[in-house]
Amino acid sequence: MPDRTPRLPLHGHIVPSSLQGRLTLVMVIGVLLTQLVGNFIWAAQRRAEARSEVGTAAQHVAHSASSAVRFFLSLPPNYRPLIIQQFREMGGTRFLVNINRAPVPVRSLAGQELTDAALKQLWATLKEDLPNTPNLRVAFAWPDRLAADNDGGTLADLPDSWTQHILLTKPAPVLLIQAELDPGHWLYLATLMPNPYFLETGNPLTRDRLLLQAMSLAAVLLVSILVVRWITRPLAALSDAATAFGKGENPPALPETGSREFVTTARAFEDMRKRIQRYMEDRERLFVSISHDLRTPIMRLKLRAELLDDDDMRSEFHDDLDELDMMVKGALQTVKDSDIHENATEVRLDALLGRMVRDAQLAGHEVSFKASGLTVTARPLALKRAIGNLLNNALYYGKKVELSVCEQGGNIEIVVRDHGPGVPEEALAGLGQPYVRLQHGRSRNSSGMGLGLSIARGIVQAHGGQLLLANAPDGGFQATIVLPGGVFHPE
Template structure:
């Protein structure tokens, strides 16, 4: 049965020698792909939206700069029309009135400015301001325009800072949250520079071109979390029937009889569940027919074999009679061996928790009472298995070791997600070229025939079938320091500390 059901197990596909970028489960891969898809969609949307927003912000900055330039050119023309000694009086009136659009001052030389640099919107606004002012004031000999932060901005050539001025003078420029200040300096006449400072209509216009605002990032994070939550729920709902199908296939491969899969869910899963159920029933019928066939053949061959034995006794020549006896005995042994293979590989019992120390301890004591040298170190481990089947598999390996080795060592160890039962003898070992075919039925090596003439070469084959029925693997090989070693590897999730 195990050999016929090997294909029901999940195949061990070769994994590429690449970093583990994708999870191995279908659920994990679907969730990851959905998350990546949402992130890519958001990224593409952000790129398109950011490009449109930047274009709109540039247009808004140019329009606002054009209006400010017209207002500034009107102020410049107004001060140009005044006599030089009247200008300080008008500026003082502006300061006392408050509420003016520009902070105005007259300096002897241009005020040094630590201008903002490398800003797309400020560059666009400055270009529009310069072009409009040149157009409105074609006869202006010198014109200086820049954006600067208020805490770094001086207002006169003596070094007075904007923050040092009275609040009534700067109440529309110094805001609670700093915004870039537009500074326009125009030479009215030699030794007289008009100083104009103001804010853009949208003081925080630099932020309007930034697509990655905190509000937008929070909104996108919430939308991604909502999509992932829905994705997890939907993927788990979709993959739950596949997990049930996997568990049923694994249980059936181990010789168990799992309940029928529910025919609910998507049309594809219902079709797969029905196909699996039909396949399981056909295989089960085939196994039952195979067992009945072997039993019938064994029963039917006993009568002609017995007749041949009786007729052999009637032969007069002793040599010829002995040859017939040998052939008939060999035929009888083959029939019994075939029947034993079927029965030993298909043991109908339920899996239960098996304490390996107790199981192996009894086998070791029985071997020692028979005069054999067997050692075993308790491990304290338990395994979920069919007790009689597992005992028969270990017994076959132990008997082989006792026949062909001087002494046998039993060991149980826990590895990554597996438990291993090792049967190691101190015999001559096995040629490397014979290891691949050693567990096939009726395969016997030369030294095996010499030391155990009554064997049929079925022990390793039966042991391998039982181990595979448990979902495990039988590993055969020569020990590093001599002798032969057989290791039963049972899969993870079937053992626990005893």
């Protein structure tokens, strides 16, 4: 049999198939893009503001450091340790001050936008304020294991009263300025920027901001889902009504509530449904009337044909009238079999097919069927007529018939397979059309009209399914009824 697996488009794995899913996806993507663009603009503005703030702070610190350097340059060398000791006894100043024999090594904190901007501003201001002090060293470093003197002592080794303005509970970058006062005497100045955590101001994606944006995205997503469901709910009702009407049911009128577009669509659907219903009723009455009206003149013609003296002509008249009578009955049968007005119910396929198989076996036919335990929601009489037409065709043209039922991909498949000669491949496309009969069918069943497959296909399509006709792989012919939805396994 040909592969009947539905093929989904490539984008179906990414884009949801439902309108609700697509609208929600579009709204979420829109919110995400808005947040990304907003973050980009805000981050650019925040970086510019942070650079400006850091530049101003660095200039202020550089001026203070320049004043300290000039102050110590003005002191005699032997007074400098005394002044530093007074600073320490007073509880420290803005700068941690020390005099070293040589500059201490520093593992500088570089390669970051704000530190580089601050160092650039510090260098420019110090060079401007201290033109006669060529040997200057400026760097940012983390306080852990930062050397404070040439003997290997670190900031952490110093008394707390000396470093209370330098070492914080949460580590912050320390600005270290070293200036050569005279040979063998280097002034050591360590301090913090006015905003000790200035590096964090350059990061726009902070934890608090990410949490706020995640909460706003969740709120928008929740509102989007509720709004989209509110908008698409009437469409689901319209879809259910159209499906029920397509299966021959009589759904209740759609409520004229919701948006203006849906109300207009609901009214158009109701008008269309009423017109189609009137057309179907008129068609049935027309065919019944035509059949009734034609039987009388056909009967009169048959009686008049009996009055003909020529036997050959009388026989030809009878043949033509019999063919005309058969065509009228076939047209009426097509209308009646396609328009079976009954409600859908749960049909136990084992019981339905079992009775049909037993009737065929009593008539002397070889028919096999294996119980499946499946139940399907369908119109019982219409489904029985569709399966009966397929079974009758199989009994006419095949030596042995096999019926089977299985569940495939959420659908019910009812297969009627015979072991006859099959159908030429080039004739498969035309099967199922009204009054289409193949040559071997005419020779085996001269009384048929070629309506069985057409009626069966119409009934199956009215159930929302499809009828698949194909030659069996190992010989014979098989017809498969595929009925979607409403399938369950009874206990």
